[in-house]
Amino acid sequence: MAFLHFNNVGISALAACVPRQIIDNYHYGLDIWPADEVKKVVDKVGIVERRFADEQTCASDLCLAAAEQLIADNDIDRSEIDLLVFVSQTPDYRMPATSILLQHRLGLPTTTVAFDVNLGCSGWIYGLSIAYSFMQQMGLRKALLLDGETRSKVYSRKDRRSAFIFGDAGTAALIERSNDIGESHFSLNSDGSRGNLIMIPGGGYRNMSSADTLKEKVVDEFGNIRSDEQGYMNGADVFNFVIVEIPKDIKKLFAETGMIIQQMDYYVFHQANDFINSFIAKKMKLDTAKIPSCIAKYGNTSSTSVPLTIVSELHDKMNGRRQLMLSAFGVGMAWATAIIPFNDCKISKLIEI
Secondary structure: OOEEEEEOEEEEEEEEEEOOOEEEHHHOOOOOOOHHHHHHHHHHHOOOEEEOOOOOOOHHHHHHHHHHHHHHHOOOOHHHEEEEEEEOOOOOOOOOOHHHHHHHHOOOOOOOEEEEEOOOOOHHHHHHHHHHHHHOOOOOOEEEEEEEEEHHHOOOOOOOOOOOOEOEEEEEEEEEEOOOOOEEEEEEEEOHHHHHHEEOOOOOOOOOOOHHHHOOEEOOOOOOEEOOOOOEEOHHHHHHHHHHHHHHHHHHHHHHHOOOHHHOOEEEEOOOOHHHHHHHHHHHOOOHHHOOOOHHHHOEOHHHHHHHHHHHHHOOOOOOEEEEEEEEEEOOOEEEEEEEEEEOOEEOOOEEO
């Protein structure tokens, strides 16, 4: 069982950044599909608007803006940041690691530990557990967990199964040690036998870029079109996986800790779609008033969705002590549940670039 437990390490500040460009889903793709068909898809997924980065803006740029906001709002001494973890599946380059470039762009010392984590929707909770693990070592003072995705760049607008779902965002979290934070708990899981449920099959080193991988193709009987270097998702199988494994994992973690799920102040889920999260909430008899949601405004922003939801929806509700349950699931398949205490976490106002 991959249970991890930490004491007196926590998130002291959070910030997030989204692109300025707003995509109105009801008007997206009208040059390809009829308006009534678009409306049917949008109503089903519950995503009214999304944010798309322009061609020059990468996930790292969104994270950089969020990190600069966080540093300014909290008067952070950059020389005290000893660790930078960058979570993304849309990095700047295949090499070098984007975290190293962010270390330089943020003006952090060369003594900073910096590395990338390549994980999808579960990535922020995984990254948080990694940063907490490092921060248990007494030699480190402060850590930055940066998480950014520009998923709009990797899905085909001609594939109805994914064209209306994904958006872009970047987040920054400051992680520190403190004697009054309390215990944090994680459950981390993976199942590579389901790796083909969400995938970009071309452009890596198993199936390298070529004229064929870049060529758009009709991929099913419904006329959906994409290249092998654009993502696809088997939505039905993902849904069937999530509704079984996620409630099971949540119950498992609460049983491990002996805590009571109803005592949580908020339940923050990965913003996959409204239907999935509503199904989980109903199945687990959770108080829906404690489940913040930003998917209608920003879409599925992959691994950034949990911290983006906190910044967007809870920025004025995190004063004092708060106990949050976090749950995220997706590409891999990989999924994670965490019980995280927050103590006067300073949440910056959501910014746009």
